[in-house]
Amino acid sequence: MKSKLRIISVATFLVLAAISGYYVTQLQFSFDFEQFFPEGDEDLEFFRDFVENFEGDDNFLLVAVRREQGVFEQDFLERFHDFTLSARELPYIEESQSLTKFSYPVRTPFAITTVPAIHIDQPERLPADSARILSDERFVHNLISEDGKTLVVFLKTIPSIQLDQARELMAALDEQIDTYDFEEYHYLGRPYFQKELVDMQKREITVSAIISGILVTLIMFVIFRKPWGIFVALVSIGLGMLLFMGLLGATGRELNAMAALYPVLMIIVGTSDVIHIMSKYIDELRKGERQDKAIVTAIKEIGLATLLTSITTAIGFASLLTSKVGPIREFGINAAIGVMVAYVTVIFFTTAVLSWFRADQIIKLGKGQAFWEKSMDWAYHFTLRYPSRIALAAVVTLGIAFWGISRITTNYGIINNMPIGEKITEDFKFFEKNLTGFRPMEFAVFAKEGYKATDWAVMREIAKVENHLKQYPSVQAVASITAVYKSINQMMKNNASEAYAMPETEEDFERYQRMARRVPKLNVNVLLSKDETKARITSRVQDIGADSIKAIGEDIDRWITMNTDTSVVAFQRTGTGLIIDKNAEYVRRDLLYGLGMAILIVSVLMAILFQNIKMLLISLLPNIFPLILAGALLGFLGIELEAGVSIVFAVIFGIAVDDTIHFLSKYKLAKNKGLELEPAMRITFLETGKAIVLTSIILFFGFLVMLFSIHPPSVTIGLLISLTLLSALISDLLLIPLLIRWIMPKS
Numbered sequence: 001m002k003s004k005l006r007i008i009s010v011a012t013f014l015v016l017a018a019i020s021g022y023y024v025t026q027l028q029f030s031f032d033f034e035q036f037f038p039e040g041d042e043d044l045e046f047f048r049d050f051v052e053n054f055e056g057d058d059n060f061l062l063v064a065v066r067r068e069q070g071v072f073e074q075d076f077l078e079r080f081h082d083f084t085l086s087a088r089e090l091p092y093i094e095e096s097q098s099l100t101k102f103s104y105p106v107r108t109p110f111a112i113t114t115v116p117a118i119h120i121d122q123p124e125r126l127p128a129d130s131a132r133i134l135s136d137e138r139f140v141h142n143l144i145s146e147d148g149k150t151l152v153v154f155l156k157t158i159p160s161i162q163l164d165q166a167r168e169l170m171a172a173l174d175e176q177i178d179t180y181d182f183e184e185y186h187y188l189g190r191p192y193f194q195k196e197l198v199d200m201q202k203r204e205i206t207v208s209a210i211i212s213g214i215l216v217t218l219i220m221f222v223i224f225r226k227p228w229g230i231f232v233a234l235v236s237i238g239l240g241m242l243l244f245m246g247l248l249g250a251t252g253r254e255l256n257a258m259a260a261l262y263p264v265l266m267i268i269v270g271t272s273d274v275i276h277i278m279s280k281y282i283d284e285l286r287k288g289e290r291q292d293k294a295i296v297t298a299i300k301e302i303g304l305a306t307l308l309t310s311i312t313t314a315i316g317f318a319s320l321l322t323s324k325v326g327p328i329r330e331f332g333i334n335a336a337i338g339v340m341v342a343y344v345t346v347i348f349f350t351t352a353v354l355s356w357f358r359a360d361q362i363i364k365l366g367k368g369q370a371f372w373e374k375s376m377d378w379a380y381h382f383t384l385r386y387p388s389r390i391a392l393a394a395v396v397t398l399g400i401a402f403w404g405i406s407r408i409t410t411n412y413g414i415i416n417n418m419p420i421g422e423k424i425t426e427d428f429k430f431f432e433k434n435l436t437g438f439r440p441m442e443f444a445v446f447a448k449e450g451y452k453a454t455d456w457a458v459m460r461e462i463a464k465v466e467n468h469l470k471q472y473p474s475v476q477a478v479a480s481i482t483a484v485y486k487s488i489n490q491m492m493k494n495n496a497s498e499a500y501a502m503p504e505t506e507e508d509f510e511r512y513q514r515m516a517r518r519v520p521k522l523n524v525n526v527l528l529s530k531d532e533t534k535a536r537i538t539s540r541v542q543d544i545g546a547d548s549i550k551a552i553g554e555d556i557d558r559w560i561t562m563n564t565d566t567s568v569v570a571f572q573r574t575g576t577g578l579i580i581d582k583n584a585e586y587v588r589r590d591l592l593y594g595l596g597m598a599i600l601i602v603s604v605l606m607a608i609l610f611q612n613i614k615m616l617l618i619s620l621l622p623n624i625f626p627l628i629l630a631g632a633l634l635g636f637l638g639i640e641l642e643a644g645v646s647i648v649f650a651v652i653f654g655i656a657v658d659d660t661i662h663f664l665s666k667y668k669l670a671k672n673k674g675l676e677l678e679p680a681m682r683i684t685f686l687e688t689g690k691a692i693v694l695t696s697i698i699l700f701f702g703f704l705v706m707l708f709s710i711h712p713p714s715v716t717i718g719l720l721i722s723l724t725l726l727s728a729l730i731s732d733l734l735l736i737p738l739l740i741r742w743i744m745p746k747s
Contacts, residue, residue, distance in 0.1 A: 006352040013349045017239055020246020027245065029198045030163060030254040037579050038324035038586050047574045050444050053529045054536050058576050061155040061169070061189035063087070064145075064427075064435060065182045071144070071151045072130045077120045079180050084153050086176060092169050092191075095156040099133065099143045105491045112491075112515065135497040137470075142477045145434040152435060157191060163198060166191035186427040188438055196424040204260030204709055211705045212267040213238070219698055223275070229362035232353050233278065237270035240345040244338040258331035258647070260714050261706075266338050268702040269313065269655075272695040273346040276302050276662060278354065278362065279691045285359035295355040303347055305665040308609060309658035310343035312602050316654020320647060322593050324586050331647060339654075376689035380682050383737040390734050394625070404632030411545035412640035414438060419710040428543075436477040436540035441553070442575035445480075445535035448568055453481065453528060453535035454513070456506045461569045463502045465537060468559055472552055474542040481527045481535050488512040537571075545640070546581040553578065599624075602657060609661075610668065618739040619664055623657045625735065626728040630720055639716050648720045655699060655721075656728035659692045663732055667740070677745070681737055689733065696729035 037044050065083075067076050081100035088096040103114035117133060119125040133139050134148055143152045157169070169191050177185060216237060220230045244266050248255070255262075280302040284294035317339065320332025354362075383390065415432075418425040431437050445462055447453045453462075462480050469478045486500050489512065493499035503509045527536050541549055553573050560571045599620065606619045630652055634641055666688040670680035703725070706718020 009348050009352040020242050023246040023249035026249040028254045029201050038582050044579050047579055050574050053534055058190045059157050059159050061191050063153040064150050064186045066150040066184040070148050072126045074123045083180050090172050092158045092165050093155050097154045104495055141436050150434055161191055163194050166194040170195045186430045188431045200419045208260050209263035212264050225364040233274050236274050236350040240270040240342040241266040244341045256327040258327050268699055269339050270342040271698050273306050275694050276691050282359050291355055295351055305662050309661045310339050312657045313654040314339045315601050316650050319650050372690040376685040379733055380685040387738050401628045401632035404635035407635030408641050410641050411547035412642040413543040413545050415543055416712050437542050439541045439577040440575040441539045441541045443537035444572045444574050446570040447533050452532045454532050456509045457568045461564045474544050476540050478539040480537040484516050485512050614743045619660050622731040622735045625731045626652050626656050626724045629727045630724040648717055651721055652724050659732045662688050699725045
């Protein structure tokens with residue numbers, strides 16, 4: 001009967017594996033900056049209303065074309081202009097603009113007409129055109145670089161372009177631009193980000209799965225050195241990951257920037273469960289137990305502890321549900337589900353397969369076993385001989401760690417999330433260095449009751465704010481509805497560059513308003529609402545870091561409050577950049593709240609398991625230690641705390657507590673068999689210590705796999721988790737024995 005149940009169990013999992021294999025092919029990937037908006041934030045609600053009145057601030061794709069000898073050369077300008085015109089025909093493009101299409105308004109005795117900013121067909125006029133354009137604030141950093149070697153085509157895309165549309169657009173653009181033989185070109189914009197970053201996600205998942213698989217295979221070979229032992233372990237781990245990824249596909253969950261962690265996580269969690277259950281099964285067989293009895297003992301003693309470790313790990317991940325950022329919450333719930341999938345696979349599949357094998361078929365016994373026994377015996381006696389030194393080292397380490405925590409900042413930039421060594425990152429840096437960059441900084445303008453945004457009193461205040469924004473070197477490409485009247489003022493003064501300014505008197509302004517209605521192709525709908533009660537100031541700010549940008553924004557807000565007429569107009573800072581940067585304000589709070597909840601829930605589970613308040617303290621203190629060290633590493637390594645990196649703490653707590661539970665569970669079992677404290681402690685080191693060390697080594701190298709990532713947050717996450725989980729192992733082996741001896745000396 002037992003054999004029949006084992007066959008049914010294995011067959012069931014094989015069927016589930018086949019179904020999962022199909023659904024893995026249905027997995028969907030996504031990337032959108034809106035995913036990282038903090039939901040429920042009042043500034044987000046304001047921004048959404050702002051977009052409804054105007055349009056989004058990221059509906060664009062910029063193409064920068066560089067010529068090292070300078071752009072004011074006829075052949076180059078002709079090709080560039082032709083590209084500008086043809087780009088209008090690209091899919092999902094509503095408009096294209098560049099300097100070669102721009103014209104200055106000119107007043108004549110008969111009417112207002114225009115003249116081109118660049119006389120492409122008159123090479124003799126290009127030097128004069130160059131001098132005029134490079135002194136015009138509207139163009140420099142926006143449509144042309146300051147050194148005159150780069151021109152930009154601004155492509156306006158449809159609102160909220162989707163991934164499939166972005167792929168189609170970028171493929172068409174690549175094909176088209178190749179026909180012009182430009183020596184250097186760069187892209188920036190939402191469609192480009194969507195395509196490239198989703199491709200990065202796919203690459204990350206594939207690479208991390210392959211490297212993790214190779215690593216685990218090597219580790220299993222070192223541990224078991226028998227084909228069947230390696231086979232059972234690898235199949236169990238691989239099956240768990242397949243079932244998890246298939247479940248994601250079957251439930252229609254989209255994979256985002258955090259998805260690269262899933263293969264590593266599933267392999268590591270599955271490996272930990274497999275090693276614990278196989279180690280116990282082998283130990284029982286070596287004691288002379290029959291295979292069926294040995295597997296039952298392994299399930300009873302290790303299965304319960306593994307269930308608790310899986311639950312606590314899942315709780316650690318579930319603590320991320322407190323985050324306001326969608327991808328972080330999704331990672332938390334998906335990872336929690338993955339942990340439980342791995343546990344179910346080990347308990348019902350691995351044990352069923354394992355029970356068919358003898359110890360000598362699974363593992364090569366010999367010197368290796370003696371080495372582990374000797375090492376664990378040494379560790380036990382070390383804690384017995386040097387308790388004061390261990391305690392002093394822990395106190396000193398904590399003191400240094402708190403100093404490191406005080407150095408943590410949240411001044412992260414977009415560049416921190418760009419793939420290492422990829423063209424998209426080079427393009428991003430190019431725009432940051434030579435042009436306006438990507439981060440938008442927007443200001444909503446509200447005319448007070450009785451005024452319109454087009455009234456002189458309001459326009460004067462808008463111009464004040466614009467001029468103030470230009471005082472900040474990192475703020476560029478400032479523009480608003482005032483550009484219309486500045487342009488007309490310049491036209492009225494023979495297009496002198498210094499005349500690009502607001503008219504000096506209200507009478508001149510009103511006269512210019514009447515003239516504006518006659519300027520051909522004047523399109524201001526993105527800068528002025530239809531009812532003319534709201535307006536918009538647009539700008540771009542360099543990627544100098546979220547905290548630095550926040551400081552600039554708050555300084556601008558204070559200046560506006562003190563220097564503008566609030567009875568006439570109100571200003572409010574907004575934009576995509578502001579909303580994403582607000583994550584910095586929430587990440588600390590959500591992190592502490594989520595971890596607090598996780599620690600509370602785990603404490604309840606520990607209390608139920610051990611039914612002893614002292615054991616509860618002993619189980620929690622060693623696991624808070626690695627969290628403090630992780631925070632210290634952020635400070636000492638200068639790693640900014642941002643939404644993606646914040647998941648480190650949930651992962652560390654969720655996984656680190658596993659070894660503590662295994663250690664204390666074995667200690668409790670030994671005590672329940674009537675052993676005194678020290679014999680029970682020594683048995684715990686000898687029987688559980690090896691599994692704890694092995695799983696920690698696997699965790700260490702498993703997360704170091706993330707160093708192969710081209711996604712900087714993934715590299716950071718892998719490094720931090722590896723180092724801190726190593727500290728968790730040391731904490732378990734050194735601090736738990738001390739705490740038991742100090743807190744429960746007569747237990």
